[in-house]
Amino acid sequence: MPEHPACTMTPNPLDEFGVISRFFTDRSFYPSAWPSQGAGDDCAFLDVGPMRLAVTADMMALGSHFLENADPYTVGRKSLAVNLSDLAAAGSEPKAFFLSISLPRIDQCWLDGFSKGLLEEARRFNCPLRGGDTVKSFAKPGQTPYTAISITAMGELPAGKGLTRAGARVGDDIWVSGTPGDAFAALGQIFGYWTFAEPLFGYFRSRMDLPEPRVALGRGLLNVATACCDISDGLVGDLKHILERSSVSARLFWPAFPKSDAMKLLPEAVQRRCILTGGDDYELLFTAPSDLREEILQIAERAKTRVSRIGEIVSAAEPMKIIDEKGTEIAYGTSFNHFGGAGS
Template identity: 45%
Template sequence: MGEFDLIARYFTRPVRSGGAVALGVGDDCALLAPRPGMHLAVSSDMLVEGRHFFADVDPRTLGHKALAVNLSDLAACGARPLAFTLALALPQADASWLQAFADGLFALADAHDCVLIGGDTTRGPLNLCITVFGEVPAGQALLRSGAQVGDDIWVSGTLGDARLALEALRGRIQLPASALARARQRLEQPTPRVQLGQRLRGIASSALDVSDGLLGDLGHILAASGAGAEIELAKTTELIAASALFTGPEAIFDMELMHQCTLAGGDDYELAFTAAPAQREAVQSAARQADVAVTRIGRITATPGLRLLDAQGQPQPAAYASFDHFA
């Protein structure tokens, strides 16, 4: 199978007329036509075998995740997905692998009406790079720089289960089979909170997606906003779906591991955002409409730095490092 046969067979689809894509796969460039009054939101993410996923990963779930991590960036900006490009390096053109990968990729793309408009293929170590394009009304994009002193800090969904799965798959801990299956789905098939991001426009003061760990990612909001934060540890322990494994007389993991997973785990692709206390009902309404739970975990402060507080409101010494490719 040649390169152009591969593209035609697995990654070329008709472009729906009347949408934002004026020209898709087939020319040297694709053409997008955002609506008047819209800004184009653009984000790229790369997934590398051995760094972002295991060599034996199900290609269908890999197709899903490759696009999901990019859609999560659009969600954090409050943008509606339009289209994406795919740059794909393959050690070989395996038909069954490609079909499964394309099935997972397009299942998520179709769910968000996001069109593949081009890219590149080459031979090499397995490497996936997607650039996604979205649109957001001018002046309404959610940014990292808008957090205000007194704002609540919120997190969508659950955190920590992806890291828990990673620890189990690396052989560092043992998980019951059912718990591993649930956690592994969170690692390999994250849910981008696209609807929530759009519904938070005009409500949230800042936002980002949690990809490298909650505390490290929140640090980007604090740096961009020139503020500090206080986080309630008791609230963060509620965020891991597998919390039952950490509590009770037969608990099989310690609290330190729970904190490591929820505070610095990474690969969650949930939204962390801030909003004024007066917006609490609006936040909850947006979450209900997007069919996702949200949890208020702390507040923005004038004092620089990020502090973890116990149930009595006392600062707790802790150092949790988020993921860094070059650390």
């Protein structure tokens, strides 16, 4: 057998995005392939004749993305919702999805709940299941095999259109939908970071288990936003992807951040931890020219979605800052990153 060249190690450990950049970013030219762009964004765009497709794929597992004892109905709904959120971030209309699932055994009761939630979410957004694969998962002796769920979702876009993380310009406003932080408030209690009594925990748990894909808002922003992504790993962390791709920086205003009534009841330090770096919200974070504020509010009203203007895009020469009501810069932790650990 031919010898393989020696592996070249990077000086620092790679995180999730470092792995993607180093090992799975293929810039080769394929002359007969569909033209594509958007690699590194929430969706890839494939130009097929006069049509543009938005395609996203996510892998999820019980015990990692979901608690081991999670309700299979909410697992089914959320599994598809997080993919629909990626399509929303691209401004696309959902059209179809494909499911591959690895199961340690055939548990008909679990599958009944999972499929019910999955297909209810599909019908809500007119995005049918069109294929996939089912396999059995195995584990070493003494270990427990786990359930893994992989979904590839596809949406449709007008030719040449599609929102990406690149495109934010100096002077743009920074907006966010919904009330970020609610999902992580529940996760923090589950992990033992803090404790809330009912009904607070019940509200936060519902936001974690059943995120709402902002599909209508994303479609409305298609010709308005300059950059967009969804918040899966934490607002600050996902905003940094926009800043890096757009070669700009940001100034955020903490008093402008939207907070649910439940979030307002929590200590200030917990609010900042949840809202700034918590993640698992699947809200849309986007930038747009400042002269389009009224149009954005009208789009949000038609989409029946709350949006809040939380900052502005500034020159890349300035460090990103978050300013409190006194004009003082506040500190923030790091957002979630597979292989990089949860934010502190």
